[in-house]
Amino acid sequence: MSHGPQTLYDKIWNDHVVSTQENGLSLIYVDRHLVHEVSSPQAFDGLRAAGRTVRRPDCTLATVDHNVPTAPRNKGTTDLRALVADPESRAQCAALEKNVKDFGLSYFGLQDKRQGIVHIIGPEQGFTLPGITCVCGDSHTSTHGAFGALAFGIGTSEVEHVLATQTILQKKSKNMRINVDGDLLEGVHSKDVILHIIGVISASGGNGCVIEYSGSVIRNLSMEARMSVCNMSIEAGARAGMIAPDEVTFAYLKNRPLAPQDETWDRAVSYWRTLTSDKDAAFDIEVNIQASDIVPSVTWGTSPQDVVPITGKVPDPATFTNPDRRKAAERSLEYMGLVPGTPMEEIKVDNVFIGSCTNGRIEDLRSAANIVRAAGPDARVAAGVRAMVVPGSSLVKRQAEAEGLDAIFRRAGFEWREAGCSMCIGMNDDQLSAGKRCASTSNRNFEGRQGAGGRTHLMSPAMAAAAAIRGSLADARQFQYKPSESTVELAEIPAEQVVADSYPSVAEEVAPSTVQPSATPSEALSKVFRVLRGIAAPIFIENLDTDKIIPKQYLKTTVRTGLASGLFYNLRHDANTGAALDFILDRPPYNKAVIIVSTGKNFGCGSSREHAAWSLEDFGIRCIIAPSFGEIFRNNCLQNCMLPIELSVDECRELARDAEAGVEFMVDLEREEITRGEASPIRFTTDPFRRECLLNGFDDIAATLRDVDAIAAFEERRTAMWPWLDGAAAAGEHSMGNRFRVKSQGKETMEW
Numbered sequence: 001m002s003h004g005p006q007t008l009y010d011k012i013w014n015d016h017v018v019s020t021q022e023n024g025l026s027l028i029y030v031d032r033h034l035v036h037e038v039s040s041p042q043a044f045d046g047l048r049a050a051g052r053t054v055r056r057p058d059c060t061l062a063t064v065d066h067n068v069p070t071a072p073r074n075k076g077t078t079d080l081r082a083l084v085a086d087p088e089s090r091a092q093c094a095a096l097e098k099n100v101k102d103f104g105l106s107y108f109g110l111q112d113k114r115q116g117i118v119h120i121i122g123p124e125q126g127f128t129l130p131g132i133t134c135v136c137g138d139s140h141t142s143t144h145g146a147f148g149a150l151a152f153g154i155g156t157s158e159v160e161h162v163l164a165t166q167t168i169l170q171k172k173s174k175n176m177r178i179n180v181d182g183d184l185l186e187g188v189h190s191k192d193v194i195l196h197i198i199g200v201i202s203a204s205g206g207n208g209c210v211i212e213y214s215g216s217v218i219r220n221l222s223m224e225a226r227m228s229v230c231n232m233s234i235e236a237g238a239r240a241g242m243i244a245p246d247e248v249t250f251a252y253l254k255n256r257p258l259a260p261q262d263e264t265w266d267r268a269v270s271y272w273r274t275l276t277s278d279k280d281a282a283f284d285i286e287v288n289i290q291a292s293d294i295v296p297s298v299t300w301g302t303s304p305q306d307v308v309p310i311t312g313k314v315p316d317p318a319t320f321t322n323p324d325r326r327k328a329a330e331r332s333l334e335y336m337g338l339v340p341g342t343p344m345e346e347i348k349v350d351n352v353f354i355g356s357c358t359n360g361r362i363e364d365l366r367s368a369a370n371i372v373r374a375a376g377p378d379a380r381v382a383a384g385v386r387a388m389v390v391p392g393s394s395l396v397k398r399q400a401e402a403e404g405l406d407a408i409f410r411r412a413g414f415e416w417r418e419a420g421c422s423m424c425i426g427m428n429d430d431q432l433s434a435g436k437r438c439a440s441t442s443n444r445n446f447e448g449r450q451g452a453g454g455r456t457h458l459m460s461p462a463m464a465a466a467a468a469i470r471g472s473l474a475d476a477r478q479f480q481y482k483p484s485e486s487t488v489e490l491a492e493i494p495a496e497q498v499v500a501d502s503y504p505s506v507a508e509e510v511a512p513s514t515v516q517p518s519a520t521p522s523e524a525l526s527k528v529f530r531v532l533r534g535i536a537a538p539i540f541i542e543n544l545d546t547d548k549i550i551p552k553q554y555l556k557t558t559v560r561t562g563l564a565s566g567l568f569y570n571l572r573h574d575a576n577t578g579a580a581l582d583f584i585l586d587r588p589p590y591n592k593a594v595i596i597v598s599t600g601k602n603f604g605c606g607s608s609r610e611h612a613a614w615s616l617e618d619f620g621i622r623c624i625i626a627p628s629f630g631e632i633f634r635n636n637c638l639q640n641c642m643l644p645i646e647l648s649v650d651e652c653r654e655l656a657r658d659a660e661a662g663v664e665f666m667v668d669l670e671r672e673e674i675t676r677g678e679a680s681p682i683r684f685t686t687d688p689f690r691r692e693c694l695l696n697g698f699d700d701i702a703a704t705l706r707d708v709d710a711i712a713a714f715e716e717r718r719t720a721m722w723p724w725l726d727g728a729a730a731a732g733e734h735s736m737g738n739r740f741r742v743k744s745q746g747k748e749t750m751e752w
């Protein structure tokens with residue numbers, strides 16, 4: 001097929017289409033699948049129940065990150081009881097260990113030197129490469145787009161689909177380009193760049209789009225900095241973010257354990273060089289940003305769009321012209337315990353968190369350590385402040401220790417921890433207490449994100465380090481800022497050592513795909529959606545994130561049921577006392593609601609947790625009406641036979657008024673129409689394929705598997721064109737598997 005001028009996104013998309021359906025959805029091949037313990041247990045159980053296997057264990061890599069304690073680990077044991085004290089966290093880690101064994105997957109367990117946050121280990125190993133499609137049951141999969149990959153988060157049902165078929169059904173997004181041109185001012189970091197961008201385009205600005213970041217500022221960023229930018233594309237509401245690969249990308253990847261080698265490397269690089277947007281390629285949306293407008297930034301509210309310069313003040317909601325934004329700002333300030341007009345630099349902090357998949361890489365730790373160094377040999381973390389540094393992976397930790405960064409932090413009174421998600425999400429022991437304020441390098445300042453009632457300010461590692469020393473939000477430029485020295489890549493630790501010197505991982509003991517079919521998969525699910533009648537509950541919150549729909553403590557389950565008690569938990573209960581707060585869904589008649597009408601845009605933004613859909617369903621909600629949705633949430637609803645309907649803000653407001661009046665609604669999917677009382681019906685449209693699935697009940701894995709010949713044909717082409725993408729199971733001459741199989745106790749293993 002010949003194409004006109006294409007964007008980078010168009011090129012990667014077109015290169016991965018296995019088949020296109022008449023109704024506009026495409027089946028896209030997945031080159032890389034990353035798996036972690038939170039979003040995968042139900043997916044593996046689904047495979048088991050249907051007697052399915054993992055199609056490409058060689059293209060799948062698993063690790064534990066969210067639940068793992070970051071206190072020092074007892075190196076002598078692989079016994080999970082000794083490593084993870086919390087029984088629920090341990091159960092999730094144990095489930096993953098069993099699943100990687102049963103299904104023959106490569107796994108970096110808690111005692112593996114390559115363990116770490118899933119979005120840090122992929123790039124670190126060269127598992128992430130330019131031109132690939134990459135998915136993970138995690139919203140920050142957008143990180144991998146920094147390599148010129150199409151990388152996005154998916155829900156657990158889709159994880160199951162990818163495990164079984166190595167493909168995913170997708171609708172093509174719009175093309176958006178954000179050009180950042182000029183020279184960054186001194187003391188401005190990539191985190192400031194992305195916070196500034198989100199401040200400009202808003203948390204829903206990227207809805208329905210894949211963003212390509214370009215311009216001189218982006219070109220001049222290191223790979224680590226590019227990853228921080230792409231990581232937060234999801235916070236701008238985008239499906240994915242990407243940056244065209246260039247010499248910086250190739251230099252980062254060269255000699256990574258799983259990157260192509262020798263003549264395959266040269267072949268790969270010449271293909272990767274073609275991965276740029278053509279000169280005349282058309283973008284649906286284009287945004288231009290001047291580097292000189294970007295200053296060190298911090299957030300003041302509970303959405304990543306609530307950004308101000310560190311030298312600025314807490315804004316006054318009364319000055320906001322949009323009424324929904326004003327309401328959101330008032331609510332944020334109350335939650336954050338802030339008074340309009342307060343200079344940001346006067347805001348005291350209790351905690352400092354340096355880490356996460358946004359800023360837990362070596363360059364981030366160097367940048368924070370630079371500030372501590374610049375503060376002088378006697379500088380200490382301010383009295384009463386708890387500051388922790390959590391490397392994003394065990395290899396980052398090792399590299400930082402080799403450079404003496406740990407000593408700099410420890411001497412100043414920072415805690416130096418083991419790798420994991422830590423206080424970014426607080427699914428482990430690292431939690432922010434109610435009412436406490438944290439300067440954080442993570443990506444989400446949602447209510448309750450780091451701990452129920454905790455207050456988060458997002459910023460760069462340099463600014464977080466400055467806040468730790470000052471005891472209040474602080475401008476890092478005051479610390480006689482010295483830019484970090486030229487990047488010393490992780491590849492400095494010889495690649496062979498990284499592989500051979502590792503602790504045994506579970507996958508060493510098993511042969512691939514040992515699972516036996518246990519049942520004949522049923523093709524038609526019993527659940528269908530045709531006509532829904534009942535009460536609708538109005539909700540007036542913009543950017544209602546999935547952390548709000550269901551907070552982190554409910555993600556520790558390994559089943560899909562029983563989550564109604566966690567639904568909107570922090571909106572329904574006081575963070576300090578646990579007392580009921582009279583939330584709309586607890587008031588008759590809304591305690592029997594089957595529909596939610598949101599007047600706010602971007603409903604279900606943020607995390608990919610399918611638990612949000614499961615908890616709504618468990619409560620009895622089957623339909624959500626909103627001006628726009630977080631895309632992963634929308635897909636998760638559809639996967640659970642729930643109907644997300646997108647209408648204009650005015651229509652949503654009209655429906656919300658009727659919902660407030662307690663009028664009964666009828667949603668008719670066949671007629672695509674909402675009626676209530678005498679009011680004239682409101683029409684809506686749904687994607688024809690999804691509509692068919694909802695009307696008739698559908699097992700899309702079974703349907704995709706009927707296309708298995710097309711998938712196999714694609715794989716054949718893939719091996720011919722991009723042989724470096726095949727892993728151990730398809731150990732061709734050029735594949736990565738051939739090179740990274742190692743002998744362990746006399747056996748050849750799946751070890752990478």
Ligand SMILES: CC(C)[C@H](C(=O)O)[C@@H](O)C(=O)O
Nearest residue numbers: 038039138139140607608609
């Ligand atoms: C647990 C996981 C599903 C979730 C995500 O998708 O983002 C988490 O990583 C988060 O940051 O909230």
Ligand code: SF4
Nearest residue numbers: 140356357421424425
């Ligand atoms: S955003 Fe936080 S919780 Fe989610 S993957 Fe990244 S570090 Fe982990």
